[in-house]
Amino acid sequence: MKFAILVNEGPYQHQASDSAYQFTQAALKKGHEIFRVFFYHDGVNNASRLTVPPQDDRHIVNRWSELAKAHNLDLVVCIAAAQRRGMLDENEAKRNGKDANNIAEGFRISGLGQLIEAGIQSERLVVFGD
Amino acid sequence: MEDEGVVKKFLYLNRKAPYGSIYALESLEVVLIGAAFDQDVSLAFIDDGVYQLKKNQQTSVTSGIGVKDFSKTYRALEGYDVEKLYVDKKTMEERGLSTDDLLVPVEVLDDAQMAELMEQQDVVLSF
Numbered sequence: 001m002k003f004a005i006l007v008n009e010g011p012y013q014h015q016a017s018d019s020a021y022q023f024t025q026a027a028l029k030k031g032h033e034i035f036r037v038f039f040y041h042d043g044v045n046n047a048s049r050l051t052v053p054p055q056d057d058r059h060i061v062n063r064w065s066e067l068a069k070a071h072n073l074d075l076v077v078c079i080a081a082a083q084r085r086g087m088l089d090e091n092e093a094k095r096n097g098k099d100a101n102n103i104a105e106g107f108r109i110s111g112l113g114q115l116i117e118a119g120i121q122s123e124r125l126v127v128f129g130d
Numbered sequence: 131m132e133d134e135g136v137v138k139k140f141l142y143l144n145r146k147a148p149y150g151s152i153y154a155l156e157s158l159e160v161v162l163i164g165a166a167f168d169q170d171v172s173l174a175f176i177d178d179g180v181y182q183l184k185k186n187q188q189t190s191v192t193s194g195i196g197v198k199d200f201s202k203t204y205r206a207l208e209g210y211d212v213e214k215l216y217v218d219k220k221t222m223e224e225r226g227l228s229t230d231d232l233l234v235p236v237e238v239l240d241d242a243q244m245a246e247l248m249e250q251q252d253v254v255l256s257f
Binding site for chain 2: 006008113115117119120125127129
């Protein structure tokens with residue numbers, strides 16, 4: 001089956017990103033297709049490469065990056081939600097006159113249309129949030 | 131557009147109060163962007179989500195919490211061909227609200243009808 005995943009909560013604060021990760025991993029293992037993982041609301045914070053959790057804890061951001069690399073996943077961060085929360089890629093940092101960017105490898109910033117498209121293209125859109 | 135021709139039933143399920151968290155505002159942003167995709171869109175308001183449609187919201191710093199009042203946007207939805215708005219009957223009764231208290235025309239659904247509405251959808255985005 002072709003799934004799309006929506007992650008609506010930030011890492012560590014909330015279970016949503018962990019559950020979404022585990023669901024995505026399990027679906028891939030069973031041979032399903034993940035059309036896209038879309039990060040919205042505080043979910044955009046899952047893409048910060050400046051995240052430094054304690055060493056004995058899971059690294060939620062790196063875990064997504066690694067899964068994306070292994071399975072060629074499309075991890076998309078909503079641009080509007082990202083900008084108001086200080087999440088910028090290189091282009092957006094430049095465009096907004098900021099001196100830094102913080103998007104982790106394997107994530108890309110794009111618009112909400114990508115979420116709607118994911119809903120249209122997939123057989124199931126699974127929402128992880130509060 | 132690549133998706134031309136495909137029309138799915140999208141339901142935006144709004145469950146949270148308009149202020150106190152950003153879910154309502156960002157849900158509305160998805161609805162507005164999504165309108166460009168010409169899908170079959172419905173909005174349902176349940177629990178504190180019905181307050182999103184309440185008339186006379188006062189949010190300025192002098193009369194309220196000092197954030198932008200975005201409630202007028204719900205009245206503009208008609209212009210985006212988003213015309214199917216539903217509220218939950220029990221939710222309204224519990225909060226002492228009638229449809230006269232709301233900014234836009236809505237259809238009131240009981241539990242079974244709301245469940246049926248959800249059942250009919252291809253995509254449910256819950257905020």
